[in-house]
Amino acid sequence: MAVGRFLREAATSLTTPLLPDDYLGLIDPLWSHRRLRGRVEALRPETADAATIVIRPGAGWKEHRAGQYVRVGVDVDGVWQWRPYSVSSPPGRPGGTFSITVKILVNGRLSPYLVERIRPGAIVRLEHPQGQFVLPRALPERLLFVTAGSGITPVMSILRGLALGDEMPDVVLVHSAPTRDAVIFGEELRELARRFPGLRLHERHTRTRAGRLTMTELATVCPDWAERAAWACGPPGLLADAEARWRRAGIADRLRVERFRPVTASEGGAGGRVRFARSGREVDADGDAPLLVVGESAGVLMPSGCRTGVCRSCVARLLSGRVRDLRTGREHGDTDDHIQTCVSATAGDIEIDL
């Protein structure tokens, strides 16, 4: 241990002001421990607008727990874009790789690139898996998953993990997608349902059968929903309905949700001038633009994680001015407050310690 540290320090004294990793990275980017990277190994189309990206992570990668997400950084036309994506492959990393499955958000900055343009061999940046949307260590007897669209991805990892272990408890999966063909992992889900009698799959095709899933309908499909440990992942409307329903039943603690985008309640206010003190950048920002995005567009290195107000990786010190919480519309902030940039917009002129 001590020898290892001595060697590392000796090596660093040779490469200062850089680190030995910076030179190792010249040979193979995946060798860098300091900056985790991955190489795109394969691409698999899933539906007309979704694809799976198989990634081989570099040295030091920590296994994900089924249901967790990873932050992926991708160079799109010279600019690094970071987004969280749920891991869709089972835990255990068969073949030394893991996968994410991405659905195109029209006009999005990263998702269309990942689905349509990225090629095998591309190097992406990674951060270790994180997130609480996982199975408890002690597996519950009865489970319920309510998903829609790309919200199936973390659940797919969970189901694949269970299938690999050959233990499928009593599972109900209620999944919505516009049509049968638009169901991401449709074939595999149907196959799993055939193979494991414990797994009941309810597919809802919202374009053929009017509208999105209602909670009344859920109760018909799965009468014992309230007794099950439940997980929900999908668009904001579905999640809001589910949370309200579970809360009304007094069992909010039995439902876990994963949000792919933040809840926005606020229309935003006047906006103002934002100064990023350490980077020395200053820009005008709208009152409804998350400071995270404002900073990124200005070239500031903004820390971030889930981008939805959950993980707090994005907190920054407010040096002056006030901000508006985009989730509630509430204006707040004093000097030295730590604000979450991903869900805060400026309310007037502010200064941030970034």
Add this chain to the structure above:
Amino acid sequence: MAGTTQLTAVDVEEFGRALDRLREEILASLGEGDARYIRRVITVQRSLEAGGRAVMFASLLPPAWLAGTAMLATAKILENMEIGHNVLHGQWDWMRDPEIHSTVWEWDSGSSAEQWKHSHNYVHHTYTNVLGKDRDIGYSALRVHPEQPWHPLYLAQPLYNLMLAVVFEWGIAIYDSELERAWRGEKNWAETLTQLSTALRKGGRQVLKDYVAFPLLAGPAFLPVLFGNLTANTIRNVWAHMIIFCGHFPEGAEVFTEEQIEGETRGEWYLRQMLGSANIEGSALFHILTGNLSFQIEHHLFPDLPSNRYAQIAPEVRALCARFGIPYNTGSLPRQTSSVWKRILRLALPGPARWPVDLGDDRAHRSEHAHAHRIPAESVV
């Protein structure tokens, strides 16, 4: 002076707007090609450095020593100029690459990036060629403008300048802690000493690497490696000093007073940057080795645009200058260097009250144009 006025206040603002448009155009077109450029330069630089040091280990053979030293010197020049200087200016911040960003970059130089960013990016680029404000190194150590009062100490300034060239990185490191300002009571000593100790720590690591760690690693080639590293650092220092002095001190580069820049408009700011800077002509490789500071004019107009774009911007800036009758100071390296040295030699002696016509061939002509803007500048205040 009224007779020399060719630029009206309206002209100056039009000039400024044209430059703003140029800047917006470039910003909008940044993309994959630019990102690939800087990554490639970094890869080449790191490979050259690693290769140079490896080759130098075989230094008991003289050709290996020469090749290794040349490779290392080139790598160090690239590292300081095309990479370090420009990354620290935030030219590549738009890529949001967590490893190539002005807030995280550290360079292979005696001075720490943090202190240098303050004295260079902020003080020098804001107060370019403003007497008494611009702390770019030439201004405190040397007498580079007749407006600076003469002192007998300046008699030896050609010698100081030579010495400064050799130890340039250390000159900057010490200089950035602003000792002389603490001495004059303009800055408190505690802060100055903290900065000085930061500089010493940074400098110490640099010394340890080049003059202890690598020579020791080389075993029997201890001395040749030590000497090779010293040579590479010195070549880099002399080169950087030469390029930087050519950027602001050849004949024709203007100085300004604090009163002149009071209430300065955007157009006037651009004009001052123009008139205070000078370019050096050369090949594409030459420009890269100067960190594109051979486009000092373009760099001063747009300090945060990526350096690989200056060559593309230069003809447009030049055409604008022609349109508005603003001088565009450019020349070959020998011409600009000799011009700098002429000035340093001349100003070692007292006087002149104003630039005489015999200093620099077309000086009188340039000066006429250069002074033209002062009328509108004053009328704005």
